[in-house]
Amino acid sequence: xxxxxxxxxxxxxxxxxxxxxxxxxxxxxxxxxxxxxxxxxxxxxxxxxxxxxxxxxxxxxxxxxxxxxxxxxxxxxxxxxxxxxxxxxxxxxxxxxxxxxxxxxxxxxxxxxxxxxxxxxxxxxxxxxxxxxxxxxxxxxxxxxxxxxxxxxxxxxxxxxxxxxxxxxxxxxxxxxxxxxxxxxxxxxxxxxxxxxxxxxxxxxxxxxxxxxxxxxxxxxxxxxxxxxxxxxxxxxxxxxxxxxxxxxxxxxxxxxxxxxxxxxxxxxxxxxxxxxxxxxxxxxxxxxxxxxxxxxxxxxxxxxxxxxxxxxxxxxxxxxxxxxxxxxxxxxxxxxxxxxx
Amino acid sequence: xxxxxxxxxxxxxxxxxxxxxxxxxxxxxxxxxxxxxxxxxxxxxxxxxxxxxxxxxxxxxxxxxxxxxxxxxxxxxxxxxxxxxxxxxxxxxxxxxxxxxxxxxxxxxxxxxxxxxxxxxxxxxxxxxxxxxxxxxxxxxxxxxxxxxxxxxxxxxxxxxxxxxxxxxxxxxxxxxxxxxxxxxxxxxxxxxxxxxxxxxxxxxxxxxxxxxxxxxxxxxxxxxxxxxxxxxxxxxxxxxxxxxxxxxxxxxxxxxxxxxxxxxxxxxxxxxxxxxxxxxxxxxxxxxxxxxxxxxxxxxxxxxxxxxxxxxxxxxxxxxxxxxxxxxxxxxxxxxxxxxxxxxxxxxxxxxxxxxxxxxx
Numbered sequence: 001x002x003x004x005x006x007x008x009x010x011x012x013x014x015x016x017x018x019x020x021x022x023x024x025x026x027x028x029x030x031x032x033x034x035x036x037x038x039x040x041x042x043x044x045x046x047x048x049x050x051x052x053x054x055x056x057x058x059x060x061x062x063x064x065x066x067x068x069x070x071x072x073x074x075x076x077x078x079x080x081x082x083x084x085x086x087x088x089x090x091x092x093x094x095x096x097x098x099x100x101x102x103x104x105x106x107x108x109x110x111x112x113x114x115x116x117x118x119x120x121x122x123x124x125x126x127x128x129x130x131x132x133x134x135x136x137x138x139x140x141x142x143x144x145x146x147x148x149x150x151x152x153x154x155x156x157x158x159x160x161x162x163x164x165x166x167x168x169x170x171x172x173x174x175x176x177x178x179x180x181x182x183x184x185x186x187x188x189x190x191x192x193x194x195x196x197x198x199x200x201x202x203x204x205x206x207x208x209x210x211x212x213x214x215x216x217x218x219x220x221x222x223x224x225x226x227x228x229x230x231x232x233x234x235x236x237x238x239x240x241x242x243x244x245x246x247x248x249x250x251x252x253x254x255x256x257x258x259x260x261x262x263x264x265x266x267x268x269x270x271x272x273x274x275x276x277x278x279x280x281x282x283x284x285x286x287x288x289x290x291x292x293x294x295x296x297x298x299x300x301x302x303x304x305x306x307x308x309x310x311x312x313x314x315x316x317x318x319x320x321x322x323x324x325x326x327x328x329x330x331x332x333x334x335x336x337x338x339x340x341x342x
Numbered sequence: 343x344x345x346x347x348x349x350x351x352x353x354x355x356x357x358x359x360x361x362x363x364x365x366x367x368x369x370x371x372x373x374x375x376x377x378x379x380x381x382x383x384x385x386x387x388x389x390x391x392x393x394x395x396x397x398x399x400x401x402x403x404x405x406x407x408x409x410x411x412x413x414x415x416x417x418x419x420x421x422x423x424x425x426x427x428x429x430x431x432x433x434x435x436x437x438x439x440x441x442x443x444x445x446x447x448x449x450x451x452x453x454x455x456x457x458x459x460x461x462x463x464x465x466x467x468x469x470x471x472x473x474x475x476x477x478x479x480x481x482x483x484x485x486x487x488x489x490x491x492x493x494x495x496x497x498x499x500x501x502x503x504x505x506x507x508x509x510x511x512x513x514x515x516x517x518x519x520x521x522x523x524x525x526x527x528x529x530x531x532x533x534x535x536x537x538x539x540x541x542x543x544x545x546x547x548x549x550x551x552x553x554x555x556x557x558x559x560x561x562x563x564x565x566x567x568x569x570x571x572x573x574x575x576x577x578x579x580x581x582x583x584x585x586x587x588x589x590x591x592x593x594x595x596x597x598x599x600x601x602x603x604x605x606x607x608x609x610x611x612x613x614x615x616x617x618x619x620x621x622x623x624x625x626x627x628x629x630x631x632x633x634x635x636x637x638x639x640x641x642x643x644x645x646x647x648x649x650x651x652x653x654x655x656x657x658x659x660x661x662x663x664x665x666x667x668x669x670x671x672x673x674x675x676x677x678x679x680x681x682x683x684x685x686x687x688x689x690x691x692x693x694x695x696x697x698x699x700x701x702x703x704x
Binding site: 055307 | 404405406429430431432433434435437438439440442443444446447449450451452462463464465467468469471472531532560
C-alpha cells in the first residue's frame with residue numbers, strides 16, 4: 001500500500017481546449033476587415049471619384065459625431081444595457097450651447113456648461129437604471145423624448161448662428177497636414193483610449209464580466225452599479241461633446257439637431273460585433289464598422305441611390321449583424337444535438 | 343466559454359463567405375452608371391451661348407415631395423434642351439444634415455452648378471461655401487439660403503415673397519368674412535421659404551383686426567406628421583375658422599382629413615398652396631374653394647437655365663442683367679433686398695378654383 005496513493009491529492013487541471021488556428025483568425029473583426037475592403041472596391045468600381053482624399057475627408061466629416069457617440073455606447077452595450085438617448089443629448093447640448101452663446105456667454109464657458117449638463121443627463125439615465133433598477137431601454141427611450149422636449153423648450157423653433165469662424169472651420173477644413181476631418185481625428189484618438197481601457201485594464205475586464213454574468217461579477221467584488229452609473233454619465237458627457245462638434249460643423253443651433261441619429265449609432269455598435277446581450281465586443285470592430293457604414297453611405301450617395309434605399313441597406317446591415325451570430329449559434333447547437341443522437 | 347466563441351466564429355465565417363461572394367460579384371459586374379462627366383464640356387455652344395455637357399446637381403428638400411419632384415423634372419427638361427445633365431440627390435428628412443451628403447457628392451463629381459432648395463437658412467452655408475470654392479455655381483430655388491456673400495448665389499423665387507404671404511391672407515379673409523381665429527399649418531420649422539411667407543402673412547394680418555392668428559403648427563412636409571399636428575390644432579382650437587397651409591403636403595393632408603369630416607366644413611375654411619392635380623377632387627366636392635400656386639415645373643426649368651447660364655458665363659449676379667430661359671423668355675436679375683441676395687422672380691401666383699383647376703396638368 002503506497003502512502004502516495006492515499007495522501008497525494010490528484011492534480012486536477014481543467015483540460016485545455018486547444019483552438020484550431022483558423023478559429024482565432026476567423027473572428028467577427030476579420031469579416032469586418034474584408035467588408036471594409038469590399039466596400040472600398042465596390043466604391044472605386046462604381047464611381048471614379050471615390051478613391052481620393054476628399055472622400056476620406058467627407059466620410060470622416062459625416063461620421064465624426066456619430067462615431068464619437070458610438071464609443072461609450074459600446075461599453076454600455078457590453079455591460080448588457082443600452083442608451084438610446086444619445087442623439088437627443090446631442091440635440092440638447094447643441095440647443096443649450098446656442099442659447100447660452102446668444103445670451104452673451106463666452107463660447108468656452110458655454111461649452112463647459114454644456115458638458116456639465118451632458119454629464120447630468122447621463123447621471124439621470126444612470127440613476128434610473130442602477131438605483132431604481134429600471135430596464136435601460138425603457139429609461140433611455142423616455143430620456144430620448146425628454147431631452148428633445150427640453151431642447152425645444154429652450155430654443156423653440158428659432159436657430160442660433162454667428163459662431164466664431166475660427167471654430168466653425170471645423171466643419172470645412174481638415175486637420176492641417178492631413179485630409180482628416182477634426183471630428184474624425186478626435187474619434188480616432190478617443191478610440192485608442194477606449195480600446196486600451198476596455199481591453200487592457202481591470203476596469204475593462206469588469207465591464208465584460210458585468211455583461212457576461214452580472215451576478216457572478218457582483219459577488220466577486222466588482223461594483224456593478226457604480227460602473228454602470230459611470231458609463232451612463234460618460235455617455236452623456238461624450239454625447240454633449242459630440243453636440244458641440246455638430247453645432248460648430250453646421251454653424252447653427254437648432255432643437256432638432258441629430259434627430260434619428262441614435263439608430264445609426266446603434267447600427268454601428270452592433271455591426272462592430274458587440275453582442276446585444278452583452279459580454280462580447282471590441283473597439284476595433286466598432287472602428288471598422290464606422291468605416292464600413294461611412295464608406296457605404298458615401299458610395300451610395302455618389303451613385304445617387306435614393307435615400308430610402310440607403311436606409312434599407314443600413315437597416316439590412318443591422319439585421320444581418322444581429323441575426324448571423326445567433327443563427328450560427330443555433331446551428332452549432334443543432335449539430336451538437338444531432339451528433340449526440342447518432 | 344468556448345461555445346460562445348464558436349458561435350461567433352461560425353458567424354464570422356458565414357459573414358466572410360458572404361463578403362467574398364459580394365467582392366466576386368462586384369468584380370465581375372460591368373460598371374452600370376456612366377461616370378458624371380464634369381468640366382466645361384465640348385466646344386460647341388447652344389444659340390444662347392450656354393456650354394454643352396454641363397452637369398447640374400438638383401438638391402430638393404427631400405426626394406419624395408411631389409412639388410419638388412415636378413420642379414426637378416422641369417430642371418431636367420431645361421438641361422436636356424441645353425445638352426447637359428441633371429442629377430437629383432437629397433435625403434428623406436427635411437433637414438440640412440440630410441442635404442449635406444448631396445452637396446459633397448456634387449463637389450466630388452466636379453459638377454458645374456448646384457440648384458438647392460434649402461431646408462435651413464444658415465446650416466448649409468459652410469458646405470455651399472466649400473462648393474463655391476471648388477468652382478461650382480450656387481443657385482437656390484423654392485427655399486433660399488441666407489449666407490450673405492459666402493457663398494454669393496442666385497435665388498430663383500417662385501413668386502414675389504411678399505405677394506405670396508399677403509395674397510394667402512387676403513384669400514382666406516375673403517372666404518371667412520375677415521373675422522375669426524385662424525392658424526397656419528406649415529412645413530419644417532427651419533424652412534426659409536415658409537418663414538419668409540409667414541412673416542408677410544403676419545404683416546398682412548394687421549390689416550384685418552378681427553382675424554387672429556392663434557398658432558402655427560409644423561408638419562415637416564410629412565403626411566403623417568401633418569395629420570397629427572392638424573388633429574392637435576383642431577382639438578385645441580374648436581372655434582377655429584380658417585387654416586392656411588402654404589405647403590402642398592400640408593394642404594392635401596388637411597383637405598383629405600376635412601373630406602372625411604365634412605361636418606367641420608360648416609365653420610372651417612382651408613386654403614393655402616396646393617398642386618391642382620392633388621387638390622382637384624377636393625375643389626370639385628367643395629372641401630376647398632380656392633388655393634394658389636404657380637407651375638413648379640416652370641420654376642425648375644427656370645432654375646435649370648439660370649444654373650447653366652451662370653456656369654457658362656452668360657448670366658451673372660449683377661442686378662439688372664438678363665439671361666434667357668428657353669421657352670419662358672428672358673429674365674432680369676433683381677437687386678438684393680431685405681435679407682435676400684440677387685434673385686429672379688418666376689411670376690405672379692395663380693389662384694385656382696372650380697373654374698380653372700382642371701386646366702392644369704401639374
